[in-house]
Amino acid sequence: MQPQVKWGNPMTVSSIAASSLRLQGAAGSPLPSLPAAATTIEISDVFHGFDGREVLRGLCVTLTQRRIGIVGANGSGKSTFARLLNGLLLPARGKVRIDGLDPARDLRAVRRKVGFVFQNPDTQIVLPTVEEDIAFGLKGHKSGAADRAAKVTEILDRFGLADLRQAPAHRLSGGQKQLLAIAGVLITAPDCIVFDEPTTLLDLRNARRVGQVIADLTQTAIVVTHDLPLLAGFDRVLVFDQGRIVADDEPGPALRAYVERMT
Ligand SMILES: Nc1ncnc2c1ncn2[C@@H]1O[C@H](COP(=O)(O)OP(=O)(O)OP(=O)(O)O)[C@@H](O)[C@H]1O
Ligand SMILES: [Mg+2]
DSSP: OOOEEOOOSOOOHHHHHHHHHHTBOTTSOBOTTOOSSOOOEEEEEEEEEETTEEEEEEEEEEEOOSEEEEEEOTTSSHHHHHHHTTTSSOOSEEEEEETTBOTTTOHHHHHHHEEEEOSSGGGTOOSSBHHHHHHHTTTTOOSOHHHHHHHHHHHHHHTTOGGGTTSBGGGSOHHHHHHHHHHHHHTTOOSEEEEESTTTTOOHHHHHHHHHHHHHOSSEEEEEOSOGGGGTTOSEEEEEETTEEEEEEOHHHHHHHHHHHHO
């Protein structure tokens, strides 16, 4: 069957303007430091495999929207694809460009531009207390200690973690660790954030909190998920199957195509 692919062309000026309008704050005021344009991700003829088995099979896609969802069966290659986007993995064949940067040559610049939230937050938590772990993302920033502390306070409040500021990070619940991991990436203010199943460990309230955080982001968000309601309001959804993109559309039709395949 031919893949159902709607998005062939880069985003037009008018659609960027429409996306920007959706990024107004609740009271209509613009959110701060809106990147001038969404991150452009170009993937051409990308193949990758493990142990002689092909996992990504000739992917070609250009992503220019601010909210992009990725769904697909277990093992269909979603996380492998996501890891290409900030150079955690380099493709065996094919081209990956992030705002023109090649992760094979400009890894540091790509890592600064694209943050990655892992499915397993233990992968991401590196320092003993919640406060230290969050502040780690600001290491090397030229701002003063008071400014850094204010940023940590702001993000802890935003994620409902303020009461856990001094708590040992490894003693948090799985869901609290997931929130901490997301906060630790957001504080570094990348242009684009890739989330690999950000709500898997979360209860309903925290899943909604993360959904709202993603909706409010001024940056590009690429979200791999099995939590389909999370993608309501997204600009675009890619459906993966056996290492290929088999549907690429607005959330309604893309998710219908996915559900049809899975039933
Ligand atoms: N580091 C690795 N070594 C060997 N095989 C791997 C590795 N990473 C992924 N794979 C294999 O590649 C295939 C695709 O894995 P991937 O994690 O991309 O799937 P996924 O779509 O994210 O699945 P899920 O929904 O379960 O997270 C799987 O068969 C997996 O076993
Ligand atoms: Mg995965």
